[in-house]
Amino acid sequence: MTKNRPVPLKILMKAFGAEIVVDRDRWNEFESGWRCKPGNAFCVVAPRNVEELRSVVRKCVADRLPLVPQGALTGLVGASVPDDTGTMVVVSTQRLKSVRHFSACDGIIVAESGLRLSDVNALGLPHGLMLGIDLGADPSIGGMVSTNTGGSRLLRYGGMRQHLLGAEIILADADATLITHLPLVRKDNSHIGWSNLVAGAGGSFGFVSAASIALDPVPAQQATALIALETLDVLPLLVGRLRMTYGELLSACEGMSSGAIEAVLRHRADIRQPFAFGVPNYTVLVELSTSVEPDMLDLDALLLSKLASMFDDAALAISDIVVAPPEKAWGLRHAISAALALDGDVIGLDVSLPLEQLPAFRERWKARLAAEVPWARLCDFGHCGDGGLHFNLVRPHATAMSDQSDSIQYIREAICREVNALEGSFSAEHGLGPANAQIYSALIPACEQKFVRAMKSIVDPYALLSRALPR
Numbered sequence: 001m002t003k004n005r006p007v008p009l010k011i012l013m014k015a016f017g018a019e020i021v022v023d024r025d026r027w028n029e030f031e032s033g034w035r036c037k038p039g040n041a042f043c044v045v046a047p048r049n050v051e052e053l054r055s056v057v058r059k060c061v062a063d064r065l066p067l068v069p070q071g072a073l074t075g076l077v078g079a080s081v082p083d084d085t086g087t088m089v090v091v092s093t094q095r096l097k098s099v100r101h102f103s104a105c106d107g108i109i110v111a112e113s114g115l116r117l118s119d120v121n122a123l124g125l126p127h128g129l130m131l132g133i134d135l136g137a138d139p140s141i142g143g144m145v146s147t148n149t150g151g152s153r154l155l156r157y158g159g160m161r162q163h164l165l166g167a168e169i170i171l172a173d174a175d176a177t178l179i180t181h182l183p184l185v186r187k188d189n190s191h192i193g194w195s196n197l198v199a200g201a202g203g204s205f206g207f208v209s210a211a212s213i214a215l216d217p218v219p220a221q222q223a224t225a226l227i228a229l230e231t232l233d234v235l236p237l238l239v240g241r242l243r244m245t246y247g248e249l250l251s252a253c254e255g256m257s258s259g260a261i262e263a264v265l266r267h268r269a270d271i272r273q274p275f276a277f278g279v280p281n282y283t284v285l286v287e288l289s290t291s292v293e294p295d296m297l298d299l300d301a302l303l304l305s306k307l308a309s310m311f312d313d314a315a316l317a318i319s320d321i322v323v324a325p326p327e328k329a330w331g332l333r334h335a336i337s338a339a340l341a342l343d344g345d346v347i348g349l350d351v352s353l354p355l356e357q358l359p360a361f362r363e364r365w366k367a368r369l370a371a372e373v374p375w376a377r378l379c380d381f382g383h384c385g386d387g388g389l390h391f392n393l394v395r396p397h398a399t400a401m402s403d404q405s406d407s408i409q410y411i412r413e414a415i416c417r418e419v420n421a422l423e424g425s426f427s428a429e430h431g432l433g434p435a436n437a438q439i440y441s442a443l444i445p446a447c448e449q450k451f452v453r454a455m456k457s458i459v460d461p462y463a464l465l466s467r468a469l470p471r
C-alpha cells in the first residue's frame with residue numbers, strides 16, 4: 001500500500017505541539033499491530049503528561065479527527081492501530097508512565113496509563129506484591145484496563161476489572177473533560193462505580209489516563225505439572241476435580257492441543273516434548289501457587305500425590321503426568337503464539353464456552369474444518385480452566401491465497417454464531433475491534449447496542465474515540 005501523507009510535519013507540529021508529534025520516520029511502528037493490516041495515520045502523537053494529552057484530545061475534537069488510543073500495541077483485534085484512510089490520530093501513551101502513588105501496606109498502585117505490566121511488577125516485587133495477571137505479552141495499564149485483560153491466572157486472581165479500584169478518564173468533548181476517581185483505598189462506594197464501564201470498553205467510554213489498581217501477594221512457591229489427555233471429553237470432569245482438590249491453591253489450568261505443541265517443537269529447538277510417548281491429543285498445564293513457605297508446605301509433593309490418585313481414576317483417561325519446573329511448563333505454553341505466527345497466517349478466535357460444551361464444540365469444528373477448509377491447521381490452546389479457548393487456525397505460508405478471505409470470514413462467523421448459541425463468548429478476553437466488529441453488530445442484541453451508543457454519545461458526542469466499536 002502506498003502511504004498517503006498529505007499534511008506537512010511542520011503544520012502537524014504547530015497544531016499538536018512540536019514536542020508531542022512523533023518523528024515521521026517512526027510512524028510505521030505505531031501503525032502496525034498483531035494480526036491486522038498495517039494502517040495509515042494522519043498523525044502520531046505521544047503526549048508527556050495528562051495536560052498535553054487533553055490538549056491533543058481538544059484539538060482532535062475541534063477538527064473532528066478520529067483518535068486511536070494506543071498503549072503497548074499488543075492488542076489482538078486490530079483496534080490499536082489506525083485504519084488505512086490516513087484520517088486518524090494515533091495517541092500513544094508510551095510517555096505517560098508516572099507512578100502517582102504506591103502503598104505496600106495497602107497493596108495499591110496509582111499509575112499513569114503508559115506504565116507497563118512489567119514495570120508494575122518490578123516496583124511491587126521487593127514488597128512482595130504483583131499484579132496477578134499473567135500473559136505472554138507486556139501490555140500497558142491503559143490497554144489492560146481498556147481490554148479487561150484476562151490471562152493465565154484469571155482462575156485465581158481474576159481479570160483487570162477485578163483489580164481496578166478506579167480510573168481517570170478524558171472525555172472526547174470540546175473541553176476534553178477530565179474525570180478522576182483514583183482511590184487510595186480498596187473499599188469506596190461513594191462513587192457509582194463508573195470505572196467498571198471503562199474496563200473492557202476498548203477506549204470507547206473515555207481515554208484512560210491513569211488507574212488505581214489493587215495488587216496481589218507474590219507467591220512464595222509454585223508447582224506445575226503437565227497432564228496428557230487421550231481425549232478432551234474428560235476436561236470438564238478434570239477441571240472440576242482440580243478445583244475441588246486444590247481449592248484456592250489452583251492458580252492456572254491451561255490447555256494445549258497437539259497442533260499447538262507441534263508448532264512449538266518445529267520452531268524451538270530448545271524446547272523438548274514433555275512426554276516420552278510423543279505429543280498427546282491434549283495437554284493440560286496445572287499450576288498451584290501459595291504464599292506459604294516451602295518449609296511449612298511442600299507444594300510439589302501435594303501436587304504430585306493428588307495427581308497420582310487422579311491418574312488412577314479411569315474416568316479421567318489420563319495417559320501420563322509429568323511434574324515440570326514452572327519455567328519449563330510455562331516456556332512451552334508461552335512459546336505457542338510466536339510459533340504459530342512462524343508457521344503461517346494465524347486466524348485467531350478468542351472464545352469461551354461453558355466447560356461442559358467445550359469438548360463437543362471442538363470435536364464438531366475439528367471435523368467440519370477438515371471437510372470444509374482443508375488448508376486450515378487447528379492449533380487451539382488457551383485458559384481451559386475458565387472455559388477459554390484460543391481457537392486458532394493457521395494457514396501455512398505455502399498455501400495458495402486464492403478465494404480464502406471469503407471462506408475465512410464465513411468460518412469465523414459460523415464459529416462465533418455457534419459459540420453464541422451455546423451461551424459462550426465470541427470475544428473472551430481480547431476485547432472488541434475491527435476483527436470482530438461485524439460479529440458484534442450481528443450478535444449483540446439491538447437494544448444493547450442502542451444503550452451503548454446512547455452512553456457513548458455522552459462521553460464522545462462526535463464518535464471520534466477508539467476503534468473498538470463499529471462506526
Ligand SMILES: Cc1cc2nc3c(=O)[nH]c(=O)nc-3n(C[C@H](O)[C@H](O)[C@H](O)COP(=O)(O)OP(=O)(O)OC[C@H]3O[C@@H](n4cnc5c(N)ncnc54)[C@H](O)[C@@H]3O)c2cc1C
Pocket residue numbers: 034068069070071072073074075076079080093113134135136137138139140141142143144145146147148149150151152202203204206207208209337429430431433466467468
Ligand atoms: C503474545 C500475546 C499474548 C497475549 N495473551 C493474552 C492473554 O492471555 N489474555 C489477554 O487478555 N490478552 C492477551 N493478549 C492481548 C493483549 O496483550 C491485551 O489485550 C492487552 O491488554 C492490550 O494492552 P496494550 O497496552 O498492548 O493495548 P493496545 O494494544 O495498545 O490497545 C488495545 C485496545 O485498548 C485501547 N487503549 C489502549 N490504551 C488505552 C488508553 N489509555 N485509554 C483508552 N483506550 C486505550 C486501544 O485503543 C485498543 O482498543 C496477548 C497478546 C499477545 C501479543
